[in-house]
Amino acid sequence: MEPSVKVINEKIQGKALVTENKIENTKKLFIESYGCQMNMNDSEIVAAILDKEGYNTTQILEEADLVLVNTCSIREKAETSVRKRLQKYNAVKKINPKMKVGVLGCMAERLKEKFLEEEKIVDLVVGPDAYKDLPNLLSEVSEGRSAVNVILSKDETYGDISPVRLNTNGVTAFVSITRGCDNMCTFCVVPFTRGRERSRDPKSILEEIQSMVDQNFKEITLLGQNVDSFLWFGGGLKKDFKKATEMARATAIGFAELLDMCATKFPKTRFRFSTSNPQDMSLDVIHVMAKHINICKYLHLPVQSGSNAMLKAMNRQHTREEYMTLVDNIFKIIPEMSLSQDMIVGFCGETEEDHQDTLALMQYVKYDFGFMFTYSERPGTLAGNKMDDDVPQPVKKRRLQEIIDLQQEHALFRTQQHLGKIEEFLIEGTSKKNPDEWKARNTQNTIAVFKKEHYKLGDFVNVKVEDCTSATLKGTVVGYSDNN
Structure with a gap:
């Protein structure tokens, strides 16, 4: 996964979710999310599951029967925020000892049982594929036992659960189309916390979009760790596609077809999607974007670095030259396309020359937006296990500032293109x-x-x-x- 679906939107971190309360529900759930938009989307799924178990959401921590924090492992900062929140819950638990506390999501998957040992207040640890098991886990907890389910699934996509839309502006909504990631980028913890890639049945995706349109949502973002590699052939892991029957392979639906289906069926609805991976981005997708006025001309195309040496060290399956050719082709097909980047600065072994290559790539593309971070080692990743985080902090900081300054210049250049139109x-x-x-x-x-x-x-x-x-x-x- 890119740290980009991971675009960590600071404004929505740790926000308590709110749903419409039902009179018959007698218990109160306080749920807050950290990390990427997929986590926010997962919290909506959890709220839908627990609604059937008699829970209404609350924004008042002190009155909650159950407190859940949906966590992220992509950056150290996200994990630190969660540990601080657990200290706050602990203080509240002293006043309300009946309150149960659970940790969900990627950090739960990464730390598993360690959570129960380290954070004495945690009753429940649930990984991203185990939310349907919440009712069973809660009955374990109510009998005084702690409960853990961090089993990653081959086929869990939550396609049959209609998420409860929370904290929404009523105009834009997110619909999850894939889970997990097969790209083993050395800096990224996602394949270990969200499992291997599997796609959701297009029928259930179209049904969910229909329900959004019926509720008057005007814009839908299709979400996945890597949307370009969406592949529906009847269910199961993408890596098992080669074992599928001839018929299943012949009738498989890829991302370009799915996008075309969505835009054709809902011509008055705007569509976006995130995240794309350059190695899996097919020009078929760009042609579909060009064909439909209701598919937004915006592409988040994370590159992470402009240096071939760094791309190789990160196990990105493309070179800088291939990326530049892809960008050339995108602009040929859709000249008005807007592009954004993710950039990791100061990855293991990054030299000044590597850094200059990144600046040169940015000059070539002139991105409209960017999400830029200094590299921080994540335990459990290939880089964390095998590579030295050897670029000094002051150097990382200086390089990051240079990249941010250049991005600001390009962002202004891009907004100026709209003047007078x-x-x-x-x-x-x-x-x-x-x-x-x-x-x-x-x-x-x-x-x-x-x-x-x-x-x-x-x-x-x-x-x-x-x-x-x-x-x-x-x-x-x-x-x-x-x-x-």
């Missing part, structure tokens, strides 16, 4: 800085702010772009777009 935007919320302005997003994932006037949340509007910063466009609405 009239573009379609989807209104998705109120501007943080000015309550009289809407915040909206165009097909390239660029945000604009403009006066609210009589327009409403969820409207598609045409905006004349008049000014910009490196992050935001400013403009005036000229009317509704054809998509309403």
